[in-house]
Amino acid sequence: xxxxxxxxxxxxxxxxxxxxxxxxxxxxxxxxxxxxxxxxxxxxxxxxxxxxxxxxxxxxxxxxxxxxxxxxxxxxxxxxxxxxxxx
Numbered sequence: 233x234x235x236x237x238x239x240x241x242x243x244x245x246x247x248x249x250x251x252x253x254x255x256x257x258x259x260x261x262x263x264x265x266x267x268x269x270x271x272x273x274x275x276x277x278x279x280x281x282x283x284x285x286x287x288x289x290x291x292x293x294x295x296x297x298x299x300x301x302x303x304x305x306x307x308x309x310x311x312x313x314x315x316x317x318x319x
Contacts, residue, residue: 240253
């Protein structure tokens with residue numbers, strides 16, 4: 233046993249928490265998978281909207297990033313400047 237499994241074994245020698253621990257681990261993995269999927273969907277939607285806005289305004293769009301704290305970052309290539317704005 234290593235890591236968290238060792239701690240759980242020490243805290244619960246009878247093994248009564250094992251089933252619940254496995255359920256939590258399974259749910260956490262599902263949450264991570266759904267979060268990754270949602271991130272891809274959000275990124276695709278942002279790209280689509282930026283493309284439409286660029287077509288309407290005639291301006292080119294800068295590469296953008298969507299961060300884990302919900303910020304939308306625009307990375308400017310001019311003089312290495314980074315501009316950040318909240319979404």
